[in-house]
Amino acid sequence: MKQLDHEKEAGYIIESKxxxxxxxxxxxxLRVPKNIMSELTLAEKKEAYKxxxxxxxxxxxxxxxxLEGTPILIVISDENGYLLDMLGDxxxxxxxxxxxxxxxxxxxxxxxxxxxxxxxxxQNHPVQLIGKNHFHEFLHNSACYGVPFHYTDDNNLLGSxxxxxxxxxxxxxxxxxxxxxxxxxxxxxxxRKQNHKLNVMNQxxxxxxxxxxxxxxxxxxxxxxxxxxEKISGFKKEEIIGSVIYDSPITGHFFKxxxxxxxxxxxxxxxxxxxxxxxxxxxxDIQPIHDENxxxxxxxxxxxxxxxxxxxxxxxxxxxxxxxxxxxxxxRYSKEILNKYINNYxxxxxxxALIYLDLDKLKMINDTFGHSKGDLLIKEAAIILKExxxxxxxxxxxxxxxxxxxxxxxxxxxxxxxxxxxxxxAFNKTIIIDNYHLNITSSLGIYLxxxxxxxxxxCLIYADNAMYxxxxxxxxxxxxxxxxxxxxxxxxxxxxxxxxxxxxNDEFMLYYQPQVDIKNGNIIGVEALIRxxxxxxxxxxxxxxxxxxxxxxxxSKIGEWVLREACSQVKKWxxxxxxxxxxxxxxxxxxxxxxxxxxxxxxILSKTEIDPKYLxxxxxxxxAMEVDYAIKILKELRNLGVxxxxxxxxxxxxxxxxxxxxxxNYLKIDKSFVWDIMNDESDANIVGTIISxxxxxxxEVIAEGVEDKDQLKFLQQGNCNFVQGYFFSRPICAEDFQRxxxxxxxxxxxxxx
Numbered sequence: 001m002k003q004l005d006h007e008k009e010a011g012y013i014i015e016s017k018x019x020x021x022x023x024x025x026x027x028x029x030l031r032v033p034k035n036i037m038s039e040l041t042l043a044e045k046k047e048a049y050k051x052x053x054x055x056x057x058x059x060x061x062x063x064x065x066x067l068e069g070t071p072i073l074i075v076i077s078d079e080n081g082y083l084l085d086m087l088g089d090x091x092x093x094x095x096x097x098x099x100x101x102x103x104x105x106x107x108x109x110x111x112x113x114x115x116x117x118x119x120x121x122x123q124n125h126p127v128q129l130i131g132k133n134h135f136h137e138f139l140h141n142s143a144c145y146g147v148p149f150h151y152t153d154d155n156n157l158l159g160s161x162x163x164x165x166x167x168x169x170x171x172x173x174x175x176x177x178x179x180x181x182x183x184x185x186x187x188x189x190x191x192r193k194q195n196h197k198l199n200v201m202n203q204x205x206x207x208x209x210x211x212x213x214x215x216x217x218x219x220x221x222x223x224x225x226x227x228x229x230e231k232i233s234g235f236k237k238e239e240i241i242g243s244v245i246y247d248s249p250i251t252g253h254f255f256k257x258x259x260x261x262x263x264x265x266x267x268x269x270x271x272x273x274x275x276x277x278x279x280x281x282x283x284x285d286i287q288p289i290h291d292e293n294x295x296x297x298x299x300x301x302x303x304x305x306x307x308x309x310x311x312x313x314x315x316x317x318x319x320x321x322x323x324x325x326x327x328x329x330x331x332r333y334s335k336e337i338l339n340k341y342i343n344n345y346x347x348x349x350x351x352x353a354l355i356y357l358d359l360d361k362l363k364m365i366n367d368t369f370g371h372s373k374g375d376l377l378i379k380e381a382a383i384i385l386k387e388x389x390x391x392x393x394x395x396x397x398x399x400x401x402x403x404x405x406x407x408x409x410x411x412x413x414x415x416x417x418x419x420x421x422x423x424x425x426a427f428n429k430t431i432i433i434d435n436y437h438l439n440i441t442s443s444l445g446i447y448l449x450x451x452x453x454x455x456x457x458x459c460l461i462y463a464d465n466a467m468y469x470x471x472x473x474x475x476x477x478x479x480x481x482x483x484x485x486x487x488x489x490x491x492x493x494x495x496x497x498x499x500x501x502x503x504x505n506d507e508f509m510l511y512y513q514p515q516v517d518i519k520n521g522n523i524i525g526v527e528a529l530i531r532x533x534x535x536x537x538x539x540x541x542x543x544x545x546x547x548x549x550x551x552x553x554x555x556s557k558i559g560e561w562v563l564r565e566a567c568s569q570v571k572k573w574x575x576x577x578x579x580x581x582x583x584x585x586x587x588x589x590x591x592x593x594x595x596x597x598x599x600x601x602x603x604i605l606s607k608t609e610i611d612p613k614y615l616x617x618x619x620x621x622x623x624a625m626e627v628d629y630a631i632k633i634l635k636e637l638r639n640l641g642v643x644x645x646x647x648x649x650x651x652x653x654x655x656x657x658x659x660x661x662x663x664x665n666y667l668k669i670d671k672s673f674v675w676d677i678m679n680d681e682s683d684a685n686i687v688g689t690i691i692s693x694x695x696x697x698x699x700e701v702i703a704e705g706v707e708d709k710d711q712l713k714f715l716q717q718g719n720c721n722f723v724q725g726y727f728f729s730r731p732i733c734a735e736d737f738q739r740x741x742x743x744x745x746x747x748x749x750x751x752x753x
Contacts (some may be wrong), residue, residue: 012123013133016114020135023110027137031112033105037082042104046084049159053085055188056149056161059181060087063163066177066313066320069332073164077117079157081107092164099138115139120146120160128175131167143170147182152190161185184309191304212282212303215289218296220245220259232282232303234275251301254286258299262288269306281310323397325375326382334396334404338456341406348408349449353416355405356445356463357385357423360475362401367589367623369436376433377440388423404463413480416446420478441476443467448480496548498534503557507533510565511731514744515584515702515724518716521749523741525582525616527704527724528566529731530558550588559591560600567608567615569734574610578741584616586647592623598636605640612641618668620647631661638663645702649690667694671705671725678710691718712751727751 025031037045046053053076060074064087073092076085083103086093096102107117114135120127129144146162161182163174191211212229216222225240233240245255250272257263265286273279286301321333329337341349359381366374378401385395385403394406405423410416423444430437445467447459454462466481473479502508512526532540549555566583574580591597605612617637623630637644645666669690676683687703694701703715706725715723728748732740 009133012119013114013129016109016119017135019109020113025113025135027135029136030099030138031136032100033107034111035082035106035108037104037106039104042082042084045078045082049078049084051192052158052189055185055192057085057087059185059188060161062313063177063181064088066317068320070169071165072174075117075162075164076159077107077121077162078159079121081117081121081160083107083117084159089165096164116144116146116162116164117160120148120162121157124148124157126175126179128172130170141167143167143174145175145178147175147178149182149185149189151193152186153193158189180309180312184306187304209302210305212305214245214251214301214303215298216245216255216259216301217298218259220255220299223298228305229303232272232274232280232305234278245299251284251286254284255299255301258286258288259296262296264288279307280305281307326379326397328382328395328397328403330396331398331404334394334398334406335456337394337396338406338459342453342456342459351409351411352449353405353407353410353419354447354449354459354463355407355420355423356447356460356467357403357405358443358467358471359401359403360441360443360471362440363589365438365440369433369438373433373436373438377431377438380431380433381427381440381442384426385423388419388426404460410448411450413448416448416480417478420444420446424476424478443470443475444478445470446478446480452481452483495545499545499549499554499558502532502534503554503561505535507535508558508561508565509533509733510562510569511733512569512583512737513724513731514729514737514748515722516728516748516752518712518720518723518752521745521752523579523581523745523748524722525584526737527584527586527618527731528562528569530562550590553590555588556590556594559588560604562586563601564604564608567604567610570614571608571610572734573738574614576738578738580614582614582616582643584618584645586618587623589620589623592619592633593629597633598640601637601642602640605642613643616643616645616666618645618647621649631663634663664699666700666702666722669701669703669720674703674705674711674715674725675707677714684714687715688718691720695719709751716752 056076060076063074064072071089071092073086073088073096075083076087077083083101083105086096086103107115109115109118109122112118114129114133116127116129119129126147127145129139129142131140131143134140134142134144142164143166144162144164146160148157148160150157161178163178165174187210209226210228212232213224213226214222214229215224222240222243222245225237227237229240230237246252248255250270254265254268258265265284268284268286269281270284271279271281282303283306284301284303286299288296289298289300291297321329321336323330338354341352359378362374362377365377378397381403382395382397385405389395389405389407390409392408394404396404396406398404407419410419424442427440427442430439432438445463445465447463447466449459452462462481466479470477470479509531510528511531512528514523515525515527516522517524530542530546532542532545534540546555549558563585566585570581570583587597594600601615601617605615634644643665644663645668646662646664647668647670649667649669667690669687673683673687673690677687678684691701700721702722702724703720704724706712706715706723706727708727711725712723712727728751729744737744
């Protein structure tokens with residue numbers, strides 16, 4: 001997750017960091033634990049904490065089971081911060097061990113800096129430290145959650161239990177789970193403490209216990225039955241006293257085993273439906289009662305109501321196999337189901353089809369209207385898909401905008417095609433979400449199992465290959481898998497891996513397209529456009545690799561490189577006495593939404609030593625649809641002194657009323673309107689309206705995609721300010737631009753006349 005909900009640090013975290021600075025700690029250093037128990041002391045401490053650790057471990061394993069598949073480490077400390085136990089992911093354990101963190105060491109703020117164990121114990125309440133909440137940088141990729149636990153009868157602090165995982169897996173669910181579990185731990189510890197302090201006969205006299213109590217004599221006759229037992233069983237005390245417990249279908253055999261064989265039962269989980277048809281889940285302890293001469297005189301049973309916790313665990317288990325938003329089974333469940341049909345081959349398996357479905361351009365809807373609208377659209381899509389399939393078919397949600405459909409009785413490609421057309425047509429309608437009229441399409445990849453039987457992973461790969469082919473064909477369609485698609489998938493995968501190396505190998509380069517003053521032909525700036533000179537494939541244009549970079553998350557790194565390179569180049573041109581011009585750089589959505597965008601740009605401007613007014617940042621309309629965030633960021637950027645333009649204006653969902661709130665300098669008219677202004681009256685009217693509106697708001701207008709003299713004249717007559725396009729120049733490399741600058745300037749002045 002992005003580090004949003006914890007950006008505003010709690011006061012005690014800020015104070016902890018200040019303390020680290022006062023003690024002379026450095027964020028980039030690796031602190032080694034100073035206080036370490038000897039093996040003997042650690043063994044003695046564990047022995048003293050034996051029963052406490054037993055309880056905490058029991059519930060910690062419950063946590064790990066409910067989060068199975070998620071890499072977490074659970075750390076248990078005593079009240080002084082000494083680690084007594086570590087359970088969970090071995091990789092995280094190994095990483096911690098390299099930092100000297102193991103059982104027996106003490107988490108002390110003055111030695112170890114800001115850490116979750118020390119803060120949890122000091123604050124004595126739940127604490128989370130996410131990423132940069134930690135003082136030391138080696139913990140910035142970590143997410144840590146801690147909750148203290150006590151003897152609740154005297155509020156005596158016993159220690160802490162903490163979850164550690166990767167920052168990208170941060171979820172408030174971890175802290176909620178930990179808090180719930182600690183509540184159960186404290187209840188169990190209190191019960192055990194009471195058992196140690198009181199003898200059995202004293203316990204059964206406690207009228208305020210939360211547990212149901214049943215006491216029998218040596219013959220199994222019930223002699224005591226408290227109020228909680230009445231509630232859980234649904235029987236009145238007078239109905240049960242004097243009856244023989246052996247007759248109970250629920251607990252009779254337990255009591256009989258205790259009274260006849262002197263056995264004891266502890267923490268036995270039972271589910272029951274009581275006399276009022278209410279369902280309960282209890283942990284049951286049944287033990288023999290002895291007199292002072294150790295003669296057995298009866299049996300004592302207590303029933304702890306864990307129904308609420310059980311239902312919570314049931315919910316966690318449900319969520320482990322289901323998507324929380326739609327209620328559909330998830331990817332993990334899809335693996336189990338598909339493997340069942342693959343491993344137990346039947347006629348159903350022979351005629352099944354796996355469909356990988358992607359909702360086209362859902363990201364654009366999320367960016368424009370917000371994720372809440374996108375979530376409602378996903379729920380509507382789930383309903384549509386279920387309505388398209390038969391009762392025995394499955395729909396799984398496996399990602400943000402991705403679904404897997406497992407369909408049976410698909411014997412031919414024709415049947416698969418008919419089903420695909422049915423699904424595509426089902427989405428061919430306007431969906432109304434909170435008064436917004438939204439349209440969405442789908443791309444489907446279909447894999448027919450009987451054509452090429454294989455395992456689960458390859459089934460997904462083949463369907464995924466076909467789906468990506470459908471998207472590359474223009475979306476809103478389907479492709480049935482053919483083995484030739486495997487090669488194209490490999491090409492895409494290779495390109496994805498090559499992008500990661502391209503930055504290291506300095507394979508990216510910038511081309512520059514001049515921007516021209518429409519009145520005098522002067523070059524007033526350039527737009528920086530990225531190219532990839534692949535070592536084997538040669539020149540690759542951005543439409544081929546930018547979508548892949550966005551998928552992999554590398555787009556932010558590439559975007560920062562473009563900013564740095566463009567600013568450096570402007571400085572080089574200025575040093576070579578070229579006229580002062582601005583450079584325009586496109587920001588990606590991921591860059592714009594990063595919380596440190598302003599600081600990154602400020603740092604680049606400082607290091608390249610260019611005046612901020614010579615940098616123009618281009619954002620798209622969809623980026624500005626989160627209005628409050630856009631207003632804040634655009635204001636910060638303008639305060640730096642950089643210029644801002646809205647790119648491809650007219651193609652998105654902008655509300656013109658917002659433009660006057662944004663701190664921008666330019667509107668860029670999308671080339672799709674410019675291309676047809678001489679042939680399409682609507683486009684001509686749109687362009688004229690945009691220019692007039694922009695001028696009324698005090699903005700200047702840049703028209704891109706100008707390719708001929710007629711388009712230029714139209715824009716001159718409409719009082720457009722600046723133009724760019726092939727009519728003036730294609731994008732050219734930095735060296736050619738510098739060498740030909742004055743020739744280009746003379747040529748442009750002629751074309752303007």
